[in-house]
Amino acid sequence: MRRRRAQGPRRPPWTGPLGLFHAGSSWLHRVGPGPKVAGLGVLGIAVVALTGVVTTLALALVTVATAVSARLPLRSTTRAVLPVLLTAATVGAYQVWQRGPAVGLEVGLDLVTLVLAATVVTATTRADELLDALVRGLGPLRRVGLRPEVLAMAIGLMLRAVPGLLQTATEVREAARARGLERDPRATLAPAAVRAVARARSTGEALAARGVGD
Amino acid sequence: MSAVPDEGTTPEPARPVLAARSATADLALVSTFAAFIAVCAILPAIVLPGMAVPITLQTFGVMLAGLVLGPRRGTLAVLLYLAVGLAGLPIFAGGTGGLAVLGKPSLGYLLAFPLAAALAGYVMTRLSSVRRSLLPLGAFAAATLASLLLxxxxxxxxxxxxxxxSPAEAITAGATFLPGDVIKNALAAVVATAVFRAFPDLLRARR
Structure with a gap:
């Protein structure tokens, strides 16, 4: 712990419970997670099912307009979409060369449209709201034996375990470095995995001791 | 490669047998392994000399979950990981997350993960009575089968x-991941064997 602090305030890869969400007050922020995910599903089907340059361009324009209306910070949105823009440009150029401009445009634009739309949904919806919606949506599965509250519990336990396991991974890596074995994955991964199982065991006992899950 | 000392891999002392097989213990194992896959995916990639593509450990975590937990719990752990990642937490390879992965060309790999954990776990269960010296080999075979078939x-x-x-173009593009996958499966086999040595009941009581 002390070592990490000495290196200065470096942002951990684990960025907190809100994830890739960006706070805001646009209409997209106010719509519930259910309709947004449903809309994304419809767009996904439309992008795959409808072919042709005109529809491809129309869907891309609608998506861009929606993204602009969400008023998200430009930098983080660009950072999320940039890798797929590069992929789309590369593959689009390849397809223009191999199969003509119509196919190239469609393949490239479809890719960007879907990823941009999904990025907007993720950025305007809090992860915990989305997970709550998932738990509610799985309610009917109660009849086949999957209880939604068990799923909610599992999500909570998982989120709680991530920072602890990250710290374990860091400790194990430092222990391996002290022995000169940091390049040997067995010296870093095996102890981390064994300690994860030990952690799961003690979590299970703690839950059982509190009468959870009976 | 040199032998790795085993200190640090000793399990917690005094584990009551009672808790080992209950639904609560399974719930804890499933959610902890979902978190373990997340940690594997967001840790910095390993760069091996002579390899063009740096190795992220996402598939390693998926395979390990299947091998260690068996088909049912392993699949559940991977599904939980995918659900939380799709909900918008940055726990997919390279610190990405959210529904955007559904639109990316790499979607098929994510869809295959729960199936691969199921197959690797199933094969590992069938091989669980094999001689202890053959365990790493069996685990490697189970993981390789899952990655080649699914x-x-x-x-x-x-x-x-x-x-x-075209199929030929797609296979050429996808084949770049094969060498890294062999290494990841070998790692998963070695690590699974270490876990089985520390917790032998994970190999005996499999569901």
Whole structure:
């Protein structure tokens, strides 16, 4: 712990419970997670099912307009979409060369449209709201034996375990470095995995001791 | 490679047998392994000399979950990981997350993960009574079977369909991941064996 602090305030890869969400007050922020995910599903089907340059361009324009209306910070949105823009440009150029401009445009634009739309949904919806919606949506599965509250519990336990396991991974890596074995994955991964199982065991006992899950 | 000392891999002392098989213990194992896959995916990638593509450990975590937990719990752990990642937490390879992965050409690889964990776990269960010296080999076979039968075929066909590639072009593009996968499966086999040595009941009581 002390070592990490000495290196200065470096942002951990684990960025907190809100994830890739960006706070805001646009209409997209106010719509519930259910309709947004449903809309994304419809767009996904439309992008795959409808072919042709005109529809491809129309869907891309609608998506861009929606993204602009969400008023998200430009930098983080660009950072999320940039890798797929590069992929789309590369593959689009390849397809223009191999199969003509119509196919190239469609393949490239479809890719960007879907990823941009999904990025907007993720950025305007809090992860915990989305997970709550998932738990509610799985309610009917109660009849086949999957209880939604068990799923909610599992999500909570998982989120709680991530920072602890990250710290374990860091400790194990430092222990391996002290022995000169940091390049040997067995010296870093095996102890981390064994300690994860030990952690799961003690979590299970703690839950059982509190009468959870009976 | 030199032998790795085993200190640090000793299990917690005094584990009551009672808790080992209950639904609560399973719940804890499933959610902890979902978190373990997340940690594997967001840790910095390993760069091995002579390899073009740096190795992220996402598939390693998926395979390990299947091998260690067996088909049922392993699949559940992977599904939980995918659900939380899709909900918008940055726990997929390279610190990405959210529904955007559904639109990316690499979607097929993610879809194949729960199936691969199921197959690797199933094969490992069938091999669980094998001689202890053969365990790493059995685990490697189980993981390799899952990646060759499920991860690569599904990943490559979805990528080909999304990018409008012919089968030959798609296979050429997908084959770049094969060498890294062999290394990851070997790692998963070695680590699974270490876990079984520390917790032998994970190999005996499999569901």
């Amino acid at each position: 991860i690569h075929p599904l990943g490559i066909s979805v990528m080909g369909a999304r990018l409008g590639l």
